[in-house]
Amino acid sequence: MDALLPALLDGLARLPGELFSHPLDPGRRLYWAFLLSSVVLALAVVMWRNHSMQLRPVLRACLDRQYWRQTSHLVDLALLGLNGFIRLTLLVPLLGSHLLATIWVARGWQSTLGNAPELNWHWSVVALLYTSVFFIAEDYSRFALHRCMHRVPFLWRMHRVHHGATVLSPLTLYRVHPLEMSVYYLRSLAVFGLVSGTFVYLFGRQLSGFDILGVDALGFLFNLLGANLRHSPVWLSFGPLERWLVSPAQHQLHHSADPLHRDINFGTCLALWDRLGGSWLPAGAPRALRFGLTEGVSTAPIKPAGLASTA
Ligand SMILES: [Zn+2]
Numbered sequence: 001m002d003a004l005l006p007a008l009l010d011g012l013a014r015l016p017g018e019l020f021s022h023p024l025d026p027g028r029r030l031y032w033a034f035l036l037s038s039v040v041l042a043l044a045v046v047m048w049r050n051h052s053m054q055l056r057p058v059l060r061a062c063l064d065r066q067y068w069r070q071t072s073h074l075v076d077l078a079l080l081g082l083n084g085f086i087r088l089t090l091l092v093p094l095l096g097s098h099l100l101a102t103i104w105v106a107r108g109w110q111s112t113l114g115n116a117p118e119l120n121w122h123w124s125v126v127a128l129l130y131t132s133v134f135f136i137a138e139d140y141s142r143f144a145l146h147r148c149m150h151r152v153p154f155l156w157r158m159h160r161v162h163h164g165a166t167v168l169s170p171l172t173l174y175r176v177h178p179l180e181m182s183v184y185y186l187r188s189l190a191v192f193g194l195v196s197g198t199f200v201y202l203f204g205r206q207l208s209g210f211d212i213l214g215v216d217a218l219g220f221l222f223n224l225l226g227a228n229l230r231h232s233p234v235w236l237s238f239g240p241l242e243r244w245l246v247s248p249a250q251h252q253l254h255h256s257a258d259p260l261h262r263d264i265n266f267g268t269c270l271a272l273w274d275r276l277g278g279s280w281l282p283a284g285a286p287r288a289l290r291f292g293l294t295e296g297v298s299t300a301p302i303k304p305a306g307l308a309s310t311a
């Protein structure tokens with residue numbers, strides 16, 4: 001108990017740094033380059049849809065007062081702060097870091113199986129294998145946990161906080177119940193530790209994957225492809241690639257309050273899991289959506305005029 005107060009005060013002192021690190025950290029969705037690429041893509045989509053190269057109506061739509069005055073944005077922001085605080089004061093100190101999880105798994109294999117077999121594979125083969133296995137394990141585990149969040153009543157009670165957003169902005173990604181954030185942190189620790197620890201055991205500490213600015217290359221590219229538009233009113237579909245990649249528009253359908261869109265598109269990057277699980281719905285034609293929980297949502301879509309899903 002004596003250690004609790006200093007830990008809380010330390011967490012509070014580090015919170016502003018944690019929040020301001022988002023736009024500077026390539027490992028986060030709000031990294032400046034990902035925000036910039038999303039803005040560029042959004043402008044391109046809206047200009048193409050309006051058959052106009054004029055910037056003024058687009059900027060007017062971006063600054064739409066009705067959109068930005070929604071209290072839903074404040075809830076997103078408050079949960080971003082609260083979850084950052086919980087991460088700093090509880091999760092990392094209690095559950096440990098990803099590096100510790102890796103070491104723990106590698107040592108576990110060593111003590112259970114003895115020395116790893118001699119594998120003199122070229123570094124590029126190992127890097128390609130590690131990057132691919134990590135990406136697939138990360139993406140599938142996110143899909144599986146997200147689907148459980150919808151199907152298990154106890155988990156849905158937490159996850160409905162995310163779906164309570166009646167307007168979507170990139171901050172909505174962080175609008176999650178603190179318990180859900182903790183469960184996802186555990187998932188990420190388990191997947192990273194298991195994959196990296198196993199590869200470290202097999203190929204030694206010199207293991208490297210393909211990365212960009214220190215971030216898994218495939219995840220980085222996905223974020224660069226407008227991942228921030230998943231939580232936004234801008235309708236971006238990937239056309240024929242929708243069968244393989246989850247587009248921002250597909251995730252917007254996931255947030256739709258229309259009962260016809262219930263329990264679809266749980267995936268993050270790959271659409272394959274939803275297709276195999278029978279929960280895949282391609283974006284189709286641009287359309288207006290109401291976001292939020294099915295019960296008690298507003299009757300009209302709240303979106304900046306000119307930016308949104310209407311064709
Ligand atoms: Zn969901």
Ligand SMILES: [Zn+2]
Pocket residue numbers: 162172173231251255
């Ligand atoms: Zn979402």
